[in-house]
Amino acid sequence: MHRTFETTTERHQRTLDGQWEFLTDPGDEGYDGDYHESFPAEEADRLSVPSSWNAHREYADYVGPAWYRRTFETRTEDSLLFTFHGVARDATVYLDGEEVASHEGAYTPFDALARDLDAGEHELVVRADNTRREATLPHDDVDWFPHGGIHREVVVETVPDVYVRDLAVDYDIYGDEATVEAAVTLHNLDPRPAEPDLTVSVGEASVTEPVEVDGMDAATATLALDIEDVERWTPDDPTLYDVEARLDGERADDREGGAFTDDLRDRIGFRTVSTSGRDILVNGEPVAIAGVNRHEDHPEWGSAQPLRVQERDLELIRRAGCNAVRCSHYPNHPRFLDLCDERGVLVIEEIPMWGVDESTMVSTQERAQRTLMEMVERDRHHPSVFAWSLSNECANDESTVVDGTRKLKWAADGVDGSRLITVASNTDFEGGTDGTFEFCDFLSVNAYWGWYREGDWSEFLDGIEADYGEKPLVVTEFGAGAVPGDRTHEGRKWSESYQADLLADCVDLFRERESVAGFTVWQFCDTLTNPDSAMTRPRTRNNKGVLDEYRRPKEAYRVLRERLADD
Template sequence: MHRTFETTTERRRQTLDGPWEFVTDPDDEGREAGYHEDFPSEAADRIAVPSSWEARTEHADYVGPAWYRRTFGLRDAGSVLVTFHGVAREATVYLDGEELTSHVGGYTPFTGLARDLDAGEHELVVRADNTHTETTVPHDDVDWFPHGGIYREVVVEAVPDVFLRDLALEYELSGDAATVDAEVTLNNLGPRPAEPELAVSVGEATVAESVGVDGMDAQTTTVTLEIDDVDRWTLDDPTLYDVEAELRGAQSEDREGETFADDLRDRIGFREVAVDGRDILLNGEPVSLAGVNRHEDHPDWGAAQPLRIQQQDLDIIQRAGCNTIRCSHYPNHPRFLDLCDEEGILVIEEIPLWQVDESTVTGCEQVGQQTLVEMVERDRHHPSIFAWSLSNECANEQRTVADATSQLREIVDGLDDSRLVTVASNADWEGETDRAFQYCDFLCVNAYWGWYRDDGDWSEHLDRIEDSYDEKPIVVSEFGAGAVPGERTHAGRKWSETYQAELLADCVELFRERDGVAGFTVWQFCDTLGNPDHAMTRPRSRNNKGIVTEYRRPKDAYWTLVDLLDGRR
């Protein structure tokens, strides 16, 4: 299940977890050879979906296209939605030998609609390619491991001729009351007009009305609900409200007497986020952010982390006393975001525009914008997400890069103006001025004083940032040091747990003392597998800046953070 709750009760659905046939295609001959019509089953291995293929020893270093195949059955004839919640990085999907849909971008879902399928068995074939270049998103030199394959869930849902395609909620709060606008999109696959009954519920409040939609067409309608005595979502009391859109109606004349039903379910939490001077406000009160950066990475699971690992990660982070997670550097699994909603954890979610400059920004721009739209549309109802981050460590001193950020800001404002917007920048650490900060509600600052450089310090660095930009909240979004697990020295040398813990303590104490700093997120939560091209420059081929190891064993820095934040030992 890709969420912590059911997203529909009316649709007959299949989650296609389990073994798929799998074959790599290093010479990229599969399309010309017609693998989508005649899959080479005799040469195929079997691989679990969801999973990263690099998590298997025999494919640990494979980069390039690979092909998947499996079948599924339909009890009744009809139409289905086939949703892939994450395929890295480029995917083409074939159903019964015909292309159904394609997608570029490994961190957001995509759906294909298959109409009028016969009852019985059907074949899905997927070509996935994890090749990265200097203009892909992310590009080929990213500082994390570019996992490949179908690493999130695949879901097949049977839908009636008239079905719910989308549900988007916006709300305004006035004291204890909320006004909710629910925008609902219907699709009619049949040739005749339909006028089903639509009911939308938020908690105990319900509004129902008839909605007309022409044959072979779509219709978007907005209904408004008034909710009194709202319990706001807070860190201490993360109240969530169930949301449901339900559609019911009579079938067309040639199926007289038959009815259809469809529904979509989600959750929301009512809260307001804003900035005031150097403060970030949650429900009108300043909140001090204390957190970590988290990659989706595990030695046994790759990027395909099961619920148990997600729950364990969140528990470890909470026990450290943290209240914030930065999803570095891409949209995390929606089920992990559900857990953050339930536990009262604040989230900064980011698109994977990482260290883009003027030579590559044009090639990355379209996919970056697409990923931003898909991220916001997927995650707009999570109350835990208080900010969207548009990039990380891009060359924001360059006008073309800043102009691209301006366009992203316009896009996100058009989709969702209820959250803050930021970018994570190391421009000032590199001695430059960040042109993109003018488009941000708060400033995320990355620097590694005491690790990569010793010619300055955090106090002077923050003084310069406060003097260089308009008065906005500052969040130290990356800082830290690497530590090889078990390495401890009396001298506290670099790469020791001792050095990492001492640097972390000095930084956190400084950040918490400064009025201009609204919070911090340590780089990083756990040690992660690095880009294979960087393997010779890092111990154990990993980014070892985690406060816990890749298997989540605590380093000295973790216990230091527990003590500083009054966490639980």
């Protein structure tokens, strides 16, 4: 499943995992509502969902539109809610020949509701397109591979006529007491009004109130409850609470078939995040961030990693002595964040605004805003996520970019005021002044002294402190490329030895400096890069992993472990 726990007990929930018909469409022939006419079945291949088509040898290099098709059966007439947890990258969905959803962006979910779908066989067709352009998010020149396809789960749920559309939980915590506010949105698919009882529970505590929702309408009710003896979520003791919104009701006119029940579940952890001077605080205590950057990439699985790969990655991150992950450079699979919640790993989550300049800022602003909202709404309950990162290495010395990023900050604050905001910047490294720092809660700085540039890290940090010293600073990227197995006595570039020495020096320096609240090494493991960069990236990979692409350790992993792990 797409989470590590059940998100409903009332709904019949199934995934449409498995083999779908698959056909690439390099000429973008289109679809006229009859799949077999448009794409003769005998030409179709069979491809597993979820997966990246680029993780299949035949389609390893395919970039462009492609079609997926499958059928499924329903036994009774029901309303079905289809949730696509990630289609890379732009998607259009057709149910029985009719377009029911379209979505831009590979890393956030979208859904489609089919009201009163007849019993019988149905056809689902999905067009996915991973072509990157100047105005897509990410754009065409980013440093990671353009995995394509239905790379996250497709979940189908049977929902009653009145169902819980959304559950948004917010809380304030004082000592060991918390006041919780749960905003629950109900959707009534029936013309008759409904007055169900809504119960919100958080752990053992619960509150029930009658709520009203008009026919064919939606309504949001906010229920409050107090929790005593709260056990906080901390990185060392990551206590989680189940939260649930449950509906029980009868139709007001009491016609036959009027009873309904529904529930939607999630988890929260009670904790605060804040800053004080140059420190990042969790529950009021300073934490030293020691983490890695992680792409969702694997030679066998591409961007669609099974649970065990996600678990193992976190085990290896923990084993290195790290307590944090930067999800570079996009919202990660929701189950990965569940695992971070369970293991007390702190997360910086980012949207794929990577290396955007003035003109791409204008063309991507709307997409960025939508993706940000989708990320915050999806992940607002994860206690592990302590910061939203609005962008990575954009032209933050240009006013258009700064103004656009400020708008993103306002949008994030509007939905979730409980996390820190940051922007990963290389502006100073490039010799400019960063206009976004002013509205960030902490500074995220990417710099590659000792790799791309010769220069002195201490001097660079002195400069940053002088210019922006009143806020916490996290060095979110630093590192060196190392081709696995290349070890040299001379410590030449591209060798494991060079990378290990550089990381050792950096980690020692960052841990000594009071101004540095933490760091995230670039990067966890070697990852496939943009095929256009093949001539500057040996093995067409970004080789700055402390592990290779199969997660085998390089010298640098040992160096990290020696410095950060207790055992």
